[in-house]
Amino acid sequence: MDQERELVSLRRVTLTYGLTKILERTDLRIVAGERIALVGQAGSGKTQLLRVLSSLVIPFFGSVRLFGQKLHRNQALLAQVRRSIGMQFQGFALFDSMTVLENAAFPLVAGLGLPEAEAQVRARAMLAQVGLGEFEGVLPGGLSGGQKRRLAVARALVGGAPLALFDDPVAGLDPVNSGKILDLIFAARAGVEGSTVVCAHDVDRLLPRVTRVLMLHKGRLVFDGSPEEFRRSEEPAAAAFTAALEVRA
């Protein structure tokens, strides 16, 4: 296994909406085999950074390389890159007119081009892992908020993509269930030769499970290092953030 296989390389990426800078001069390299926590206050730019990492937005300033390819607006290139990415969106982004099973199988059929029957077998196994086995015929409208989130997580995991991105998979969960979902994500990812990025506000549960922490503050990457270094960081925004956590102890 090539531990140094580069999945992501951002060079001086600046993302703007009108005159507002959402991400500022971001440099980031992710290689295979990493478990990364993406943290920061609400509005710090976490979702926007995940949109860049998932190729959904191509910044005008700076360069983005995913799996060794420089991104630009080319549908074939973007389709190819996106086959290597699993994404759980903060707002779930489920297909309301498809059943739970069809939603879970979607990345396998539409993304990887697997035959329907094979995709369904794999999607079923994934749904069982996230505790939604009994709901495969239900439409998303018939799921609770927590169940919708688990379906969104299942969809990000099902393809075993080299790069899997999770945008607050544990939002609103109690500490016990938050830990369970995070364990499920990292257990499922353990067999994949790739990397996982999890954004979450439940930093106390997330940090013990990762190898690296990225912190955004007002669109700037103010910390990039190990969880141990993060706990002790004296970078002002990071120190202010960790002061509010149990992990600072």
Ligand SMILES: Nc1ncnc2c1ncn2[C@@H]1O[C@H](COP(=O)(O)OP(=O)(O)OP(=O)(O)O)[C@@H](O)[C@H]1O
């Ligand atoms: N389409 C848009 N147009 C203008 N500004 C936007 C747009 N989308 C996001 N923003 C701004 O970008 C900033 C970063 O937003 P982002 O959603 O990445 O925050 P976040 O860190 O994910 O927050 P949260 O923890 O609440 O999910 C915010 O100030 C937000 O208002």
Ligand SMILES: [Mg+2]
């Ligand atoms: Mg967000």
